[in-house]
Amino acid sequence: MSTAFARIAAVSGQRVDPPTLMPADIILELSGEAVRSRLCTFTDAAGHELCLRPDLTTPIARQVASGDLPAARYHASGPVYRLPPRGSNEPVEHLQIGFEWFGVAGSPEEDAEALAVAMEAAQAGGTANASVVFGDVAIYHAVIGALPFSPQWRDRLRRAFSRRKGPRELLAGVARGETGVPPLAASIAAMPVPDAIRVVETMLAEMDVQPVGARGPDEIVERLRAKASDRAPDAATIATLLHYLDLNLPMSGSFAALTGFAKSAGLNIAPALDLFARRLDRVAALKPPFWNDAVFSAEAGRRFEYYDGFVFELARAAAPDRPLASGGRYDGLVGRLSGGGRQASAIGAALRVDRLAEQANA
Numbered sequence: 222m223s224t225a226f227a228r229i230a231a232v233s234g235q236r237v238d239p240p241t242l243m244p245a246d247i248i249l250e251l252s253g254e255a256v257r258s259r260l261c262t263f264t265d266a267a268g269h270e271l272c273l274r275p276d277l278t279t280p281i282a283r284q285v286a287s288g289d290l291p292a293a294r295y296h297a298s299g300p301v302y303r304l305p306p307r308g309s310n311e312p313v314e315h316l317q318i319g320f321e322w323f324g325v326a327g328s329p330e331e332d333a334e335a336l337a338v339a340m341e342a343a344q345a346g347g348t349a350n351a352s353v354v355f356g357d358v359a360i361y362h363a364v365i366g367a368l369p370f371s372p373q374w375r376d377r378l379r380r381a382f383s384r385r386k387g388p389r390e391l392l393a394g395v396a397r398g399e400t401g402v403p404p405l406a407a408s409i410a411a412m413p414v415p416d417a418i419r420v421v422e423t424m425l426a427e428m429d430v431q432p433v434g435a436r437g438p439d440e441i442v443e444r445l446r447a448k449a450s451d452r453a454p455d456a457a458t459i460a461t462l463l464h465y466l467d468l469n470l471p472m473s474g475s476f477a478a479l480t481g482f483a484k485s486a487g488l489n490i491a492p493a494l495d496l497f498a499r500r501l502d503r504v505a506a507l508k509p510p511f512w513n514d515a516v517f518s519a520e521a522g523r524r525f526e527y528y529d530g531f532v533f534e535l536a537r538a539a540a541p542d543r544p545l546a547s548g549g550r551y552d553g554l555v556g557r558l559s560g561g562g563r564q565a566s567a568i569g570a571a572l573r574v575d576r577l578a579e580q581a582n583a
Contacts (some may be wrong), residue, residue, distance in 0.1 A: 222574050225300060225346035226318050232338055233320040234294030237268035239280035241299075245272040252526040253381055261302045262311065273302035273386065275438055278551070278569050281321045286558035287566060292323040292565040293401035311543075312575070317340075319548075319571035327552055327566030329500035332531040335548060339570035343535055344510045345547045346577040348472065353471070353511050355533040356521025357497055358382065358549070362529070364465050365491040368458050378462075383526040388466060395453045397454065409445055417442040461486050468519040476501060500531060511535060527554045531568070537580065547579060548574045 230236065245262045260271040266486040274280050277297045284290040289347075322324050322335065343351070365378050381387030409417050410546035416520045421438040464486070470478055476498055502514060521532055530550030536543060548570025 222318065222577060224347050224552045225342040225572060225577065226296075226340040229296050229320050229338060232294070232334075233296035233322065235296075235471060237281060237290065237295045237297050238299065239274065239284060239297060241274055241280075242271050243274055243280055243283065245297065245557070247268040247283065248272060248275060249280070251554075253380060258271060259303045259306075261304060275303050276301050276571060277317055277319055278321055278554075278571070282323075282551070282554045282567065283558050285323050285567075286563055287553045288563065292563075293328075293557075294322045296320040303304065303320055316574040318574060319569060319572050321422055321567065321569035323555065325566040327530070327550060329496050330503045330566060331530075332369050332500050332550060333503035333507055335568045336504060336512075336531075336533055337507040339533070339546045339548050339572065340509040340511050340535065342572060343577065346574075346580075347573065348511075348535070348545055348580050349579060351511055351537050351580070353472075353515035353533055353535050354518050354521050354541075355515055355531070356518050357493070357531050358522055360490065360493045360529045361519065361522075363493040364462065364488060367488040367490055368454075368461060369463050370454055371452055374454055379417060380526060382522050383528075388462065392454075392459045392463065395459060395483070402478060409442065414439075414442060417445070428533070431484075445459075461488075466519050468517070472501070472512070472515040472517055527551045527557065530555050532571075543576060544573070545576045546570060547548055 245257075245260060248260060256275075257277050261273060262270055263272075264270050277299065281290070281295055281297065282512060285292055296319065299316070300314050301317045302314050304313060308540045320335075320338065321332065324331075336353075336527035339352070361382060362379065370378065377391055378388050381391050384390075393468060411419055412420065418438045421441050425438065465482060468475075468478055468482065476494070479494055479497065482488075483494065521534070522528065528549040528551050530552060533547065534544040535546040537545070548568070550566075550568045555563055
């Protein structure tokens with residue numbers, strides 16, 4: 222894999238060795254409790270829940286957010302740790318190589334360069350027969366922003382996108398008459414605010430847990446009340462979003478399909494589409510391997526919620542759920558990790574060394 226790593230290092234600035242341990246609540250805050258089943262966690266002597274890094278992106282971004290590293294280009298190599306899905310024989314620990322580029326302003330041209338570097342590194346690592354699936358989380362955000370969803374529903378749909386079929390499951394629940402608010406949460410939300418806060422405080426004390434992200438009982442109650450009073454989207458709005466999520470077609474026809482969708486739905490998402498077109502033009506000029514047969518999927522997205530723009534995965538047709546390389550843009554992550562104290566555009570990619578080796582030896 223030295224050739225693959227050399228391709229990454231040639232354009233990715235300084236090599237770094239990010240911390241292996243990090244607070245588990247950082248990952249849970251970024252991607253929700255659903256990701257807990259994949260984390261390798263333990264509690265230290267002081268009662269703090271820690272986890273082994275599930276990727277190289279988050280600890281490096283955390284160093285940028287804290288000011289330990291300036292916003293610049295970095296590359297790294299090292300083990301990451303994720304518990305495999307039930308029934309899978311995937312290893313808990315695997316070696317990852319990759320890059321994380323931080324700057325003051327991202328661009329479609331940088332997206333194209335990151336894709337090309339990742340694809341060329343995968344090819345240098347021995348990949349010969351694989352295909353690219355790509356998407357754009359920013360277009361999804363633009364679509365739900367242009368549709369008449371309530372603020373609460375937009376937030377739910379943004380969070381759901383990091384889960385496979387997450388938005389579809391939420392929308393299907395509306396058809397079944399589900400409010401999305403558990404009975405206990407609804408009863409708390411219906412109480413007078415002081416009573417509701419006391420109930421939440423009692424429950425947290427009895428369970429001996431700290432709220433994720435240091436949210437206090439008052440904020441928990443406020444969120445429950447907002448959720449309980451939310452209105453469900455109408456059938457036409459749901460149908461339009463499902464139409465968008467159904468888009469899955471060759472790269473060559475993706476821009477025409479997206480513009481056609483926006484026109485037929487009466488949605489103004491032109492800024493996001495303009496960036497999409499610029500990115501396609503630049504990728505075409507770079508001519509990276511595997512791109513000619515790339516497929517655009519409106520549902521393509523990374524498994525961590527912090528990705529907010531261009532995303533891509535390279536995998537074999539026989540194993541689409543075992544990507545060889547994956548990457549994406551996460552411009553909001555440094556701001557979230559720093560509590561708004563620092564901002565930096567960011568894009569990165571990771572390659573699975575074990576899967577590349579399997580591909581090379583096949």
